[in-house]
Amino acid sequence: MTDAIYQQIAREIRARIESGELRPGDRVPSTREITVTWDVAMATATKALATLRTEGFVRPVAGVGTVVSAEGGAAARPRAQETDLTGERLVMTAVRLADREGLDAVSMRRVASQLGVATMSLYRHVENKDELVLRMIDHVLREEELPDPAPGTWRERLEVCARLQWGLFQEHAWLAPAMSMTRPQLLPSAVAHTEWILQALDGKGLDLEEMMHAAVTVFGFVRGVAVNIEQEAEQRRDTGMTGDEWMTQQAPALLDIVATGRFPMFSRVVRSELDMELDTLFEFGLARMLDGIGEWISGRSTLTEGRTGM
Template sequence: MAESTEPPYVRIAAELSRRIVDRELAPGDKVPSTRQVAQDFGVALATATKALDALRAEGLVITRPRSGTVVAPRRGKAGEPAAELTRERVLGEAIAMADAEGLEAVSMRAVAGRCGVAPMSLYRFVEDKEDLVNAMADNVYGSAAFDRDESASWRSQVESLCRDLWRLHRAHPWLGRTQPLTRPLPLPNVIRLGDRLLGALEPLGLPPKLHFDVHVLLFSHIVGLAANFEAEDEAVSETGLSSEEWTDLQYQHRFGDEAFMTAHPHFSKLFGHFGSMSDGYDLDLEDLFELGLGLILDGIERLPARRSAAEEGA
């Protein structure tokens, strides 16, 4: 019998795909790790990685933070007609993939795999990956009401809008990457949020540029902090260490170094043997969001008085 000319990773991917189709590996089951695949099939780690990447590209497996690589949810039972392919379904699958694996995992081919269609089918609904990602972002922003009670104080309205936006970015950590501060896209639902935030700030009577700057500052506070959730998920997947474990490895030996602490007296007051936080510091992004929002709003509240004082002193 002639030997197969297919690359080893293709044969491995085909075998793992068969196990998934035959339900030897069910949705949610952990897929063999790269090291396990290499051992089971007698190949190099690089070959095993390519095989798992091939399954990922087909949408058969997904990588979940802290869980590893698992079989993707099945979209229908064998023998059942495939669900109708619509723009809403395409965006829903793409958003679910980005939520589970990050934006880098989203490709036309991978989304088509999750939908059970050929990649070319997606071009009926989006022009390319860039158009897909923009539509995903607008869809997610559109899922939030961003309501504001115009009878409430400006501060209460701003707090409500900012907390809605924070919850949205917490649920979809990749979202911030679609709206860089210096090159924001004019997505309809982002403009809707911006307009409502500007309306909430209007009673302050700020000059036009300052008015707009303040709304940008609030948006960047939320997006900038929320981006750390995605970065932390990626770091946990790569290192296997939580942020607390990683920080302990990086800093514990330094804080136990007398020379280091002597050279940094303010750190020593906090983290030295007799410091006020000698047990360590646990960073909490939720707490930082609330602290930062409060400080920013306190500063905004004082802007009119500062402007009046500056004009009187001129």
């Protein structure tokens, strides 16, 4: 629990530094100020400032206190040769940072700090954070390629594609929220997944719009479940509790709700040991979705055969 709190405090102070609210030379909250503001023990405050010192964001100054370092994170790191910086290294560093702390932690300044280079040197490789995020998405989607040759049936192909996406979303919790259904990122690595599903459904009696709707619906389902992965990771970092521990804490409130007698079915749920993990929800939803698409294709085939017979 304490670890999660000190990390949260460090993130909040770091964000103030990266936003420019706290500039090089400015004092950051002292351990005593942290104990009052965040209502934590002195040991927790000390660990928060120690984390920021390790990262190079702050440094102690005799007679003054702890202040923002000269370059807000990069100062404590050996300066790398900026000629050694490549676009691939930049993207991989940003991906690792997002995997560790979430996409909100990725800023040009923070990535430069991780690389030990000046922030401005990053702009030789990407125009801004939006472009960096696009390249991060493209990078992780290329980590796992769809198999060649492809499985024989349409259902196997859709299942393979969905499971591959689910695996990537689990490995990179920030990826699902970063991808859009309404304004999709036009990356070859992303289009490859759509092409895979379209080819799987081609020749099954569906028109192009129906096939495209199916492709987007499958992706939307996988992404819709996966966006909860990042939220759960954030909750664990912030509270120090697992999902099971949180549910145990909520048990009295749940029992109060079912004690009213208004919800007999939900009362049975509360008193049962049900597996509601995200993996289980994904497996159930994927199977039912593919069942539905199968019925849809079978109905379309029957209708086509009937017309042919006429």
